[in-house]
Amino acid sequence: MAAVKDSISSDTSPRNPRSKITLAILGVLAVAIFAGLCALGTWQVHRLAWKRTLIAQVEQRAHAAPSPAPAQADWPALTSDNAEYRRVTATGTYLYDRQTLVQAATELGSGYWVMTPLQLPEGGTVLVNRGFVLPDWRKSKSAIQQTPEQASVTGLLRMGEPGHGFLRNNDPAANLWYSRDLPAIAAARGLTDVAPYFIDADATGNKDASGRTAPVGGLTVLNFPNNHLSYAITWYALAAMVLVGVFIFVREEKRSRRKG
Numbered sequence: 129m130a131a132v133k134d135s136i137s138s139d140t141s142p143r144n145p146r147s148k149i150t151l152a153i154l155g156v157l158a159v160a161i162f163a164g165l166c167a168l169g170t171w172q173v174h175r176l177a178w179k180r181t182l183i184a185q186v187e188q189r190a191h192a193a194p195s196p197a198p199a200q201a202d203w204p205a206l207t208s209d210n211a212e213y214r215r216v217t218a219t220g221t222y223l224y225d226r227q228t229l230v231q232a233a234t235e236l237g238s239g240y241w242v243m244t245p246l247q248l249p250e251g252g253t254v255l256v257n258r259g260f261v262l263p264d265w266r267k268s269k270s271a272i273q274q275t276p277e278q279a280s281v282t283g284l285l286r287m288g289e290p291g292h293g294f295l296r297n298n299d300p301a302a303n304l305w306y307s308r309d310l311p312a313i314a315a316a317r318g319l320t321d322v323a324p325y326f327i328d329a330d331a332t333g334n335k336d337a338s339g340r341t342a343p344v345g346g347l348t349v350l351n352f353p354n355n356h357l358s359y360a361i362t363w364y365a366l367a368a369m370v371l372v373g374v375f376i377f378v379r380e381e382k383r384s385r386r387k388g
Contacts, residue, residue, distance in 0.1 A: 145381065145384050145385045146381065151381070154377070158370060158373075158374050161370055162367050162370045162371065165363050165364070165366045165367035165370065166363070166364070166367050168363040169360045169361075169362075169363035169364040169367065170360075172356045172357075172359040172360035172363060173356070173360050175356045175359075176354070176356035176357055176360065179352060179354045179356055180354070182352060183352055183354065185209075185212075185213060186213045186350055186352070189212075189213040189214045189215060189284075190213050190215060190284055190348075190350055191215070192214075192215055193215070194215040194216055194217045194282050195214065195215070195216055195217070196216065196217060196218070197216040197217065197218040197254060197285065197323075197327065198211070198216075198285075198323070198325070199250065199252075200248075200250070200251055200252040200321065200323070203252075203323055203324055203325075206287070206324055206325060207287070208287045211285055211287065211325065212285060212286060212287050212325075213284050213285065213286070213350075214284070214285040215282070215283070215284055215285075216282070216283065216284070216285050216327060217280065217281065217282045218246060218248065218254055218256075218280070218281055218327060219248075219249070219278075219279070219280040219281075220246040220247050220248045220249060220253075220254070220278075220279070221246070221247045221249075221276045221277065221278055221279070222244050222245070222246055222247075222256075222276060222277045222278075222279050223244065223245040223246075223247055223253075223276055224244060224275065224276065224277070225276075226244075226245050226317040226318070226319065227242060227243060227244040227245065228243040228303075228305055228313050228316070228317065229241070229242060229243070229261075229266060229305065230243055230305040230306065230307065230308055231304075231305065231306050232260055234260050234347050235347070236260055236262070236344060236347075237262060238263075239260055239261050239262045239263055239265070240260070240261050240263070240265070240266070241257050241259070241260060241308065241343075242257065242258045242259060242260075242261055242343040243255050243256070243257055243258075243308060243313060243326065244256050244258050245317065245319055245322075246279070246281065246327075247276075251321060252321040252322070252323060253314075253319050253320070253321060253322050253323065254322075254323045254325070254326065254327060255308075255310060255313065255314075255322065255323070255326040255327075256281050256283070256326060256327045256329055257283075257286075257308070257326055257327065257328045257329060257345075258281075258329050258343045258345060259329055259331075259342070259343030259344045259345035259346070259347065260343055260344045260345075260347055261342050261343045261344070262342075265342055265343075268342075281327055281329050281330075281332075282329070282330050282332075283327040283328045283329040283330050283345065283348075284327070284328045284330075284348050285325050285326075285327060285328075286308075286325060286326055286327070286328050286348070287324065287325050288308060288309060288310035288311070288324055288325065288326065289307040289308045289309055289310075290307055290309065298312055300312055300313075300315070300316040303316075308326060310322055310323075310324065310325075310326060328345070328347075328348040329343075329345035329346070330345050330346050331344065331345045331346030331347075332345055
């Protein structure tokens, strides 16, 4: 019984106040965590504003009447903010023998985007994403067609992508492409005066030799998830919890010092 009483007495004995150094370290950590959480919340607020602007731009541009694709003289002024997702039209000559297949994953499965150069009559070349194809398409007659062809295309203007895909880098020497890197594709295909944008073609119903629709256009993603508000609330809520934890800690520390 005496041992039990000694144990109870030891457990209920007042805790010694923490040293000033310990309190200083804990205080610095609390401030750092609080500031970090607030910064993450504020970043998500900025992302929310950016995402809303993007959605508004896409809604306005993608569903507007098509206009002529920017001419070569206008290319230097194009940016993602002022040009992307415009609905445009272009007419020229498809150079099928210089097209490039870029790996893609879509709602139709895994396959390729068919990037075909469109030589413009007024000069310059625009790469056109004619649409998505499954892997076996590359063996079809449509894939190996060599004869240039006059064509018109309507679709969405997209700015070029970085030189790498998700966790993979393009390998022009091996003809392996994971992103629509326009300068690299142009260099690999011997193209000059290539636009800094490509055109995502609308669904036009092109048929391959077997009568199937290929490439399948009109697959541009126009619906963007917007969870930034909930993320911001989460980060700010965690920051508030840090403040509550600090308040409880300070209160208990004061009690411990009074008892001491």
